[in-house]
Amino acid sequence: MRAAIFRFLYLxxxxxxxxxxxxxxxxDAQSGVAPVDIAGVSGMLALxxxxxxxxxxxxxxxxxxxxxxxxxxxxxxxxxNGGYSSAAVWLRGALFNSSEVTVTRWLAVxxxxxxxxxxxxxxxxxxxxxxxIYSGNAVPLDQRPEVSHIPLFPVTLAPGERIDFALKIQxxxxxxxxxxxxxxxxxxxxxxxELAAQAILIxxxxxxxxxxxxxxxxxxxxGFLLLAVWIGFALxxxxxxxxxxYRYAIPDGGELLVRAPSTIAGITSAIYAVMTLEFVGIQRxxxxxxxxxxxxxxxxALSAWTALGDYRAAAQVSNMVIGIFYLFWxxxxxxxxxxxxxxxxxxxxxxxxxxxxxxxKLLELNGIVERAWLAxxxxxxxxxxxxxxxxxxxxxxxxxxxxxxxxxxxxxxLDTQAQEQVQLEKAVTERTKELREALISxxxxxxxxxxxxxxxxxxxxxxxTSILGFSDMVxxxxxxxxxxxxxxxxxxxxxxxxxxxxxxxxxxxNADTVQKAPVYVHALINTIAQEGAELARRKNNRxxxxxxxxxxxxxxxxxxxxxxILGNLLDNAAKYTSDGNIELQxxxxxxxxxxxxxxxxxxxxxxxxxxxxxQARIFEPFERADAARSEPGIGLGLAIVRQWTMRMDxxxxxxxxxxxGTLITLRLPAETAAEENIARHHVLDTTEVLSLIxxxxxxxxxxxDSAEIRQLLMDQLSSLGFTVELxxxxxxAIERMQAPDxxxxxxxxxxxxxxxxxxxxxxxxxxxxxxxxxxMLLSATPKxxxxxxxxxxxxxDASLLxxxxxxxxQEALGRLLKLDELRRAEPEPDDVPLLLPPEKALRTAHQWIxxxxxxxxxxxxxxxxxxxxxxxxFYLRARxxxxxxxxxxxxxxxxx
Numbered sequence: 001m002r003a004a005i006f007r008f009l010y011l012x013x014x015x016x017x018x019x020x021x022x023x024x025x026x027x028d029a030q031s032g033v034a035p036v037d038i039a040g041v042s043g044m045l046a047l048x049x050x051x052x053x054x055x056x057x058x059x060x061x062x063x064x065x066x067x068x069x070x071x072x073x074x075x076x077x078x079x080x081n082g083g084y085s086s087a088a089v090w091l092r093g094a095l096f097n098s099s100e101v102t103v104t105r106w107l108a109v110x111x112x113x114x115x116x117x118x119x120x121x122x123x124x125x126x127x128x129x130x131x132x133i134y135s136g137n138a139v140p141l142d143q144r145p146e147v148s149h150i151p152l153f154p155v156t157l158a159p160g161e162r163i164d165f166a167l168k169i170q171x172x173x174x175x176x177x178x179x180x181x182x183x184x185x186x187x188x189x190x191x192x193x194e195l196a197a198q199a200i201l202i203x204x205x206x207x208x209x210x211x212x213x214x215x216x217x218x219x220x221x222x223g224f225l226l227l228a229v230w231i232g233f234a235l236x237x238x239x240x241x242x243x244x245x246y247r248y249a250i251p252d253g254g255e256l257l258v259r260a261p262s263t264i265a266g267i268t269s270a271i272y273a274v275m276t277l278e279f280v281g282i283q284r285x286x287x288x289x290x291x292x293x294x295x296x297x298x299x300x301a302l303s304a305w306t307a308l309g310d311y312r313a314a315a316q317v318s319n320m321v322i323g324i325f326y327l328f329w330x331x332x333x334x335x336x337x338x339x340x341x342x343x344x345x346x347x348x349x350x351x352x353x354x355x356x357x358x359x360x361k362l363l364e365l366n367g368i369v370e371r372a373w374l375a376x377x378x379x380x381x382x383x384x385x386x387x388x389x390x391x392x393x394x395x396x397x398x399x400x401x402x403x404x405x406x407x408x409x410x411x412x413x414l415d416t417q418a419q420e421q422v423q424l425e426k427a428v429t430e431r432t433k434e435l436r437e438a439l440i441s442x443x444x445x446x447x448x449x450x451x452x453x454x455x456x457x458x459x460x461x462x463x464x465t466s467i468l469g470f471s472d473m474v475x476x477x478x479x480x481x482x483x484x485x486x487x488x489x490x491x492x493x494x495x496x497x498x499x500x501x502x503x504x505x506x507x508x509x510n511a512d513t514v515q516k517a518p519v520y521v522h523a524l525i526n527t528i529a530q531e532g533a534e535l536a537r538r539k540n541n542r543x544x545x546x547x548x549x550x551x552x553x554x555x556x557x558x559x560x561x562x563x564x565i566l567g568n569l570l571d572n573a574a575k576y577t578s579d580g581n582i583e584l585q586x587x588x589x590x591x592x593x594x595x596x597x598x599x600x601x602x603x604x605x606x607x608x609x610x611x612x613x614x615q616a617r618i619f620e621p622f623e624r625a626d627a628a629r630s631e632p633g634i635g636l637g638l639a640i641v642r643q644w645t646m647r648m649d650x651x652x653x654x655x656x657x658x659x660x661g662t663l664i665t666l667r668l669p670a671e672t673a674a675e676e677n678i679a680r681h682h683v684l685d686t687t688e689v690l691s692l693i694x695x696x697x698x699x700x701x702x703x704x705d706s707a708e709i710r711q712l713l714m715d716q717l718s719s720l721g722f723t724v725e726l727x728x729x730x731x732x733a734i735e736r737m738q739a740p741d742x743x744x745x746x747x748x749x750x751x752x753x754x755x756x757x758x759x760x761x762x763x764x765x766x767x768x769x770x771x772x773x774x775x776m777l778l779s780a781t782p783k784x785x786x787x788x789x790x791x792x793x794x795x796x797d798a799s800l801l802x803x804x805x806x807x808x809x810q811e812a813l814g815r816l817l818k819l820d821e822l823r824r825a826e827p828e829p830d831d832v833p834l835l836l837p838p839e840k841a842l843r844t845a846h847q848w849i850x851x852x853x854x855x856x857x858x859x860x861x862x863x864x865x866x867x868x869x870x871x872x873x874f875y876l877r878a879r880x881x882x883x884x885x886x887x888x889x890x891x892x893x894x895x896x
Contacts, residue, residue, distance in 0.1 A: 033072075035094035036181065038105045038157060043186045047093060047179045051075045054090040055082075063120050063129055063166055066090055080177040084316050089169040091179065095155060096162035106146065106187055107153040107165070110178035112243025113137065115171040115258055119153040122164040130163075136171070137243070137258065141251035148191065149243030154184075172258055172312045174319075202238065204388055205231050208395050215399065219406075223398050226275045231391055233268040240264055259307055262315040266303030269322050270296045276329065279343045279398070282336050291332070295325045346397050350390035467492040487530060514647050518673035519559040520780050520802045521551050525586055528566045535574040536582045541605075548587035552597060553753060553780035553802075556671040561644050568641050569603045569664055577607030580661075591669060601666040610656040618654075693810050693819040695722035699743060702726050703733040703750040703762055704778065709804075713749065716806055720813075730757030737769040744770055747816060752779040763795060774816040778802060834877065834896065837868045842894045845878075849887050849894075857882050857890070 033052045036045070052072040072092065073079070082089075097103050109117050115138050121131035135144050135151035146152040157163065169177060182190075209231040216224030239245045240260040250257055273296045276282065283289040298321055305314040336344035467488065529545040536543035566584075573582045585602040592598075610618060619642040645652050649669055656662035700722045704710045710726050717724045725745070727733045733750065734757060736742060748766055752759035759777055766775050774797040781801075798812045813819065836842065841864055848856045861882060865875040874893075881890040 033092065033094055035096050035162065037098045038095050038155065038181060039097050039099035039103050041105055041181045042183055044183070044190070045181045047181060048075050048077075048080075051091050051093045051179065053079050054092075055079070055085070056087045063122070063168075064127075067092065067122065067164075067166060080175070080179075082175045084172075084174050084312050086312065089175065089177070091167040091169070091177075092164065094162065094164050095157065097157035097159060100159045102156060102158050104154060104156040104184065106182040106184050107155050108148075108178075108180050108182055108187065109135070109151040109153070109167060109169070111176040112149050112246065113171065113173040113176065113241070113258075113261060114151065114169060115173065116169070117151045118168040120166040120168070121155075122166060124162050124164065137246050137253050140253050141247065147247075149247045152187075155181075173261070173315070198242075198244070201388060202235060205235055205391055208391050209235070212395050212398075215402070219402055221398075221402060223275070223278050224395075224402075226271065226278055227391075227395055227398060230268065230271045230275055233264060233271055234391075237261065237264040237268050259311050262306045262311070262318050263303050265322060266299045266306065266318050269325060270299040270303070273299070273325065273329070276332075276347065279394070280333070280336050280341050280347060282332055282341060282344075285335075288332050288335070291328060295321075295328065299325065342401075343397060346393060350393040487534070491531060491534070514558050514561065514644075516556050516558050516671075518554050519557050521553065521555050521557075522781050523801050523803055524557075524559050524563065525551075526801065528563055528570070529584055531567060532570040532574075532582070532584055535570055536577075538574055539578040541574060541577050541579065542581050544581065544583040546583065546585050548585055551586065551588050551781070552672050554673045555597065555599070556673045557599075557668070558648060561648060562668065565641050565644055565666065566601060566603070568638070569601075569666070572638070573603055573605035573607065573662070577605045577661075580606035582606075589667075596672045597670050599668050599670050601668075602663060603666070604661065604663045606661040609658045609660045609662055610654070611658045619652075693720055693814045693817075695720045695813065695817070695819065697721075697723075698746040698817060699723045699725065701733065701736070701745040701748045703730060703748070703754070703759075705729050705751060705754045709751075709778075709802075712804070716809070720810070730754045730759065730762045733757075733762050734765045737765055744773060746773070747813065748773055748775045749778055750775065752777060752781070774798070776800065776812060776816065778804065834874045834893075835871050836874060836894070836896060837864050837871050841868070845894050846891065849891050857887075 034050050036047065036050050051074075053075045054066065054069060054072050075091070095105075107119070114136050116134070116136040119131075119133040119135070120129045122129055133145055133153050135153065141147060144152070145154055155163075155165070167179075169175070209228045212224045212231065213228035215221065216228060236245070239249070240257070245260060246253065246257050273292050277289075277292055283292065299318070302314060302318040302321055306318055330348075333344050333348045337348060525547070529543075532545070533543040570582070570584065581604075583602075583604045585604070587600045587602075589598040589600055619638050642652060645666065645668070651667045653665045654662065655665070695717065698721070700717055702710060702713050702717070702724060704713065704726075705728060707728075710728070714724050714726060725736075727736060730750070733748075748762075748770065750759045750762045759779070763775050763777075766773060777796040777799040779799065779801065798816055800808055800812060841860075845857065845860055848860060858879075861875055861878050864871055864878070877893060878890060881887075881893060
């Protein structure tokens with residue numbers, strides 16, 4: 001019974017719904033709009049005759065007032081494709097659901113360029129709107145009900161429900177409306193297929209654009225670059241025209257999306273016109289040249305108008321001008337083809353389909369032709385399918401053209417090279433003959449130079465060798481002139497080094513390489529100052545040497561080059577100063593960067609000075625001021641000074657005035673170094689140093705923190721017969737003094753700068769615990785104040801400056817310890833018969849005697865003693881004669 005009642009009630013409800021639908025159908029029939037059953041739409045249903053259209057009402061008019069109007073008309077293609085219009089377009093229709101379930105369909109409104117689309121959902125009695133939805137490219141994408149490049153409005157109806165809807169369309173673009181009902185899943189599938197197709201149709205031109213761009217950059221070809229730019233703008237136009245610019249690039253919508261299609265279309269067409277001129281060369285015809293120029297300027301001007309001005313008016317004019325341009329373009333290409341201009345046929349064939357589709361779409365957008373078979377975005381596929389082969393043909397056609405030109409240029413280059421090769425071979429043959437003759441001449445000149453250098457080397461070195469030998473004899477004599485002998489020897493060695501460098505330079509050897517090594521700064525500067533004092537005395541000048549501030553004991557320097565630089569500067573000062581003053585100042589300044597210090601040398605004289613006009617040239621080779629004409633020299637001294645200064649990363653400045661004097665400031669970067677890094681060979685060598693004293697039975701304490709110097713002193717003092725006790729620092733020495741039952745030394749030697757306790761403290765302790773024992777200072781610094789407690793080097797019994805001169809050391813030891821000079825027991829020539837060495841050795845002696853080479857004779861005597869021990873008596877007599885400089889007597893001895 002209950003089941004029968006339910007079936008009866010369901011039947012009544014169904015009949016009532018049919019009655020309602022029938023009433024609605026009757027009402028729609030009266031208004032001329034047929035309702036659409038959404039339940040019957042399983043895919044896509046295009047709505048055209050099911051809609052009514054109304055044009056002209058104000059955009060602000062109420063939807064109820066618009067729906068109540070009686071001038072609605074049935075939709076036609078021309079009404080939905082009416083071109084540019086400022087009026088709002090209204091569409092209305094009716095939907096119902098005849099099924100027994102709730103149904104949802106999407107109402108799609110194309111095209112993508114519609115600016116504002118408003119959807120109104122109205123009840124069956126057409127009362128107040130139940131739902132209002134805004135869409136179009138003026139609305140941000142995330143505010144749309146469904147994300148898509150075209151406006152989508154979801155419509156959901158309950159079983160038997162029926163609604164009216166209205167669409168208000170406002171756009172400044174050309175009116176191009178397609179309305180359809182979609183089943184949502186079918187729409188997404190269709191959208192996916194479209195995106196996949198567009199990925200191919202857009203991706204391939206992107207690759208072509210990149211290829212053209214690379215070719216343009218590599219070949220520096222304007223045509224390829226224009227191709228790349230044109231393809232890029234064409235793709236931008238396609239994306240803006242089909243809504244992909246809105247969906248993927250500018251989702252916020254707005255004015256840019258409205259103006260982009262027509263603006264980009266004008267620029268793209270202008271670039272295509274420029275590209276046509278570049279590829280075809282039709283500008284050679286005066287008429288077409290000016291036609292293209294006018295059209296390009298007009299299209300660019302209209303593009304600026306559409307971008308910045310009244311878009312609706314500008315877009316209509318721009319589309320018309322673009323259409324006119326392509327008509328002219330067809331005519332120009334036909335003309336160029338008949339005249340057999342390059343690429344004319346290629347452009348005609350590749351652009352034919354694109355041109356037809358473009359003209360058809362322009363006519364459709366302006367409402368001149370019916371939509372017919374040009375249906376929405378499907379037409380765009382045809383446009384892109386035509387555009388792709390066009391781009392491909394043009395790009396690869398240009399590639400072939402460039403390749404042919406390249407091959408022609410390469411062949412021309414090969415022909416030119418072949419001709420030049422023939423000429424070159426002829427020229428090489430002639431030059432080879434000339435060079436061979438020049439080589440023979442140069443070889444002869446080189447032999448002459450070698451002979452000259454050998455002779456000049458002999459003539460320069462021989463007297464210097466004699467000077468060195470006699471200076472050794474003066475030092476070995478132990479007389480009061482021993483100090484003069486040392487100065488003579490240093491100066492002679494300095495000159496010998498200069499001669500050696502000059503000869504090496506003449507030979508082409510690289511004698512100017514900077515070689516830095518740790519050196520005792522004070523010893524080096526004192527040696528240079530002594531030489532400067534001797535130079536100053538030549539013209540009765542007074543010489544002053546001053547150290548400003550403290551100098552590091554040991555620095556990393558090229559001592560040889562520094563000695564040479566300062567020697568040249570002091571020599572110049574002495575040469576151009578008479579009865580005046582010459583001063584050498586040295587100061588150590590703080591360094592910058594990697595350099596710990598900068599040595600600054602100032603050489604000041606009161607000589608004739610240098611005029612300003614000559615100061616810029618005095619460092620050039622062979623340049624001499626007027627005042628220097630009367631002085632010996634060739635003008636290389638200052639040039640060599642500047643060259644070596646630059647190689648040592650230094651600087652040199654000059655401040656001088658004529659008649660006032662000259663101040664030269666030299667700055668050289670230097671690095672601090674430790675004393676233990678000084679190699680043993682840096683101790684001053686003394687050729688054939690004779691033992692002047694006998695220290696047998698004497699005890700010497702040596703306090704030195706450098707292990708190498710301790711060992712050196714140990715070896716030297718032991719060879720003189722002294723007993724030596726070594727101590728590594730001042731603390732150990734003071735502790736040793738305080739030890740009970742300690743044997744007092746006969747002499748104490750101490751360094752000054754040591755860890756723990758310095759030389760001053762060692763001196764005070766010695767005066768307290770070892771009264772009467774002489775204390776000798778071995779220091780790397782000269783006689784100046786060291787000790788803040790008042791100890792100076794004058795408090796020591798003797799003071800020697802490092803590096804150690806072993807002859808000076810012997811002299812100081814003999815004076816302090818009152819040791820007699822050691823005399824060798826040399827037999828009288830008459831007491832012992834002399835056994836002469838072989839004739840070969842005697843001939844060598846005669847050669848050195850003729851040259852006056854004392855040092856070489858000393859070496860020869862030692863070689864005789866070593867090789868012929870039986871000639872000991874001969875050696876002693878010869879050594880005595882060499883020491884006395886009696887070369888005539890030595891010659892007689894060798895002739896016995």
